[in-house]
Structure formats: C-alpha cells, structure tokens
Amino acid sequence: MTSLLRRAAVGVAVVGLAGACLAIAAEEPNLTEDQIREFLLHAKVVQSHQTSKGVTAPWRLTLTDGKLTHDAAFQSIEEFKVRADFPSRTEFNFRDSYEFNIAAYELAKLLGLGDMVPVTVAYRWKDTPGSLSWWLPAKLDEEERQKQKLEAPDANAWNKQLNRMWVFSQLVYDTDRNQTNMLISEDWKLWMIDFSRAFRPYSKLLEPQRLVMCDRQLLEKLRRLDGNEVLAKTKPHLSKSEVKWIMARRDLIVAHFEKLIAEKGENAVLY
Ligand SMILES: Nc1ncnc2c1ncn2[C@@H]1O[C@H](COP(=O)(O)OP(=O)(O)O)[C@@H](O)[C@H]1O
Numbered sequence: 001m002t003s004l005l006r007r008a009a010v011g012v013a014v015v016g017l018a019g020a021c022l023a024i025a026a027e028e029p030n031l032t033e034d035q036i037r038e039f040l041l042h043a044k045v046v047q048s049h050q051t052s053k054g055v056t057a058p059w060r061l062t063l064t065d066g067k068l069t070h071d072a073a074f075q076s077i078e079e080f081k082v083r084a085d086f087p088s089r090t091e092f093n094f095r096d097s098y099e100f101n102i103a104a105y106e107l108a109k110l111l112g113l114g115d116m117v118p119v120t121v122a123y124r125w126k127d128t129p130g131s132l133s134w135w136l137p138a139k140l141d142e143e144e145r146q147k148q149k150l151e152a153p154d155a156n157a158w159n160k161q162l163n164r165m166w167v168f169s170q171l172v173y174d175t176d177r178n179q180t181n182m183l184i185s186e187d188w189k190l191w192m193i194d195f196s197r198a199f200r201p202y203s204k205l206l207e208p209q210r211l212v213m214c215d216r217q218l219l220e221k222l223r224r225l226d227g228n229e230v231l232a233k234t235k236p237h238l239s240k241s242e243v244k245w246i247m248a249r250r251d252l253i254v255a256h257f258e259k260l261i262a263e264k265g266e267n268a269v270l271y
C-alpha cells in the first residue's frame with residue numbers, strides 16, 4: 001500500500017500497551033507504542049494546518065518517515081493567569097498547558113488506560129515546545145453523537161468506557177472534559193484527548209457524583225498507584241505538588257468506591 005493510500009485509510013486505532021500491539025482496524029499501520037513514539041519523534045513534518053474545533057486550536061501536522069505518512073496533533077499552549085473567569089466559575093492560578101497532555105498519557109498507561117488516550121510525546125516544532133499526539137481515527141465526537149442522537153450499539157460496553165473516563169477525569173481533576181474532547185472511532189471506542197486544563201491543585205474531587213461504577217482492574221491499579229512512580233513517569237511535566245494532589249484524589253476515589261460497595265454490594269458497583 002502506498003503511503004498516500006495508507007494515509008487515506010481511516011477507521012483506525014492502533015495503540016501499543018507496554019510494547020504489546022492492539023490493532024483495532026485493518027487499515028491502520030500495525031505499530032507498537034514504541035514504533036508510534038519513534039514515528040512521532042523522528043518523522044518529517046510535510047504539512048500543517050490549524051484545527052478549528054476547541055479553544056486553543058492546536059495544529060494538525062502530517063508527518064512522514066518515507067514509508068508511512070500519518071497525522072498528529074501538536075499543542076503548544078502554555079498560559080498562566082492569577083485569575084481566570086469562566087461563565088459559571090472563577091479559577092485562581094489557572095494554567096493551560098501542553099505538558100498536561102503528556103502527563104495524562106503517561107498516567108493513563110500506569111492505570112491500564114493507555115488505550116483510551118492517544119500516544120503523546122514531548123515535541124519541538126518551529127522552535128516551540130509542545131505535545132505531539134497520534135491523530136486518532138475519530139468518526140465523530142461526543143457533541144456530534146448527541147446532536148445526531150446516535151446510540152452506541154452496545155450500551156453496556158459504552159457505559160463502561162464512560163465510567164473509566166469519569167474515574168480518570170476525577171483523578172486528574174480535569175476542568176475541561178467537554179464533549180469535543182471525547183472522540184469516538186468507527187467501532188465505538190471512546191478516546192480522551194486534551195488535558196491542558198487538568199491536574200488542578202486540589203485535594204478534592206471535581207464531580208464525585210460521576211463516580212457510580214468502576215472497572216475492577218482500574219480500581220486495583222488505583223489502589224496500587226505509587227506516587228514516586230507517577231512522578232518518575234511524568235517527569236518533568238508534573239511538579240511534586242501536582243503528584244501529591246493526584247495521590248490525594250486517588251485516596252478519595254478509592255474511599256468513594258469502597259463506601260459505595262459497602263452500601264450497594266460489589267456487583268452493583270464494580271464491573
Ligand atoms: N489526537 C487527535 N486525534 C484526532 N483529533 C484530534 C486530536 N487532537 C485534537 N483533535 C481535534 O482537534 C480539536 C481541538 O483539539 P484540542 O486538543 O481539544 O484543543 P482545544 O480544545 O484546546 O482547541 C479536538 O476537539 C479534536 O476534534
């Protein structure tokens with residue numbers, strides 16, 4: 001297949017977890033996480049244009065290594081405000097940062113959720129530091145799904161993905177898990193992108209009411225999550241304090257589910 005044809009073939013999702021390979025559709029190149037990383041870091045940028053959705057409008061770059069041509073999202077936002085006013089809230093010490101995209105991917109992997117976040121690396125483009133993420137084969141985003149009133153063919157499987165997403169969102173205190181940051185592929189796989197407004201400095205949960213059910217493995221990984229490992233894997237993108245807040249929220253999430261289990265029984269809470 002020529003690289004152009006490969007590029008034209010959408011409907012793909014390939015993510016390697018810990019070196020393993022998980023090809024979701026035949027058209028996408030069958031690459032391990034390391035190969036995707038290598039491609040993102042070393043392939044040549046041959047085209048670029050700014051995306052139109054969202055607030056910061058990151059760049060969609062087309063990269064090629066001579067054999068494979070594929071797109072990636074380049075985000076370089078780095079903004080700090082002592083006070084940021086939003087329609088329904090005010091945030092102090094607001095930070096919007098590409099570094100949180102890299103940290104979110106690394107943290108997701110530690111929790112076994114690496115297949116819900118695109119492979120993301122630290123990257124410099126045109127002398128600007130940023131994050132570079134594999135471009136996902138999204139068929140639509142959650143906003144479009146709701147507008148078109150489309151339902152996932154397997155509601156149960158869809159809800160399980162949503163629940164995993166909400167647990168992760170609480171852990172990273174994501175203030176921007178809006179519907180355009182939830183991408184859906186042809187096979188109804190849910191992907192999370194855009195964590196530039198996550199990792200807020202709080203030892204509390206943003207929306208505990210979202211935590212209704214939890215993946216058993218995810219809860220186990222949360223219990224075992226080690227702050228030193230989080231710090232090492234997300235280095236230098238998260239501060240010690242940011243990791244400390246993650247761990248405080250981890251404790252709250254685990255306690256929340258333990259309480260729910262005590263009240264409702266394990267089978268009503270865990271899947
Ligand atoms: N890795 C990606 N794969 C596919 N589409 C992406 C990817 N990253 C961004 N996009 C698209 O670009 C839009 C804007 O990117 P995003 O990272 O959400 O920045 P912002 O919302 O700050 O503008 C997203 O809503 C999505 O439609």
Ligand SMILES: [Mg+2]
Nearest residue numbers: 054180181194
């Ligand atoms: Mg966005």
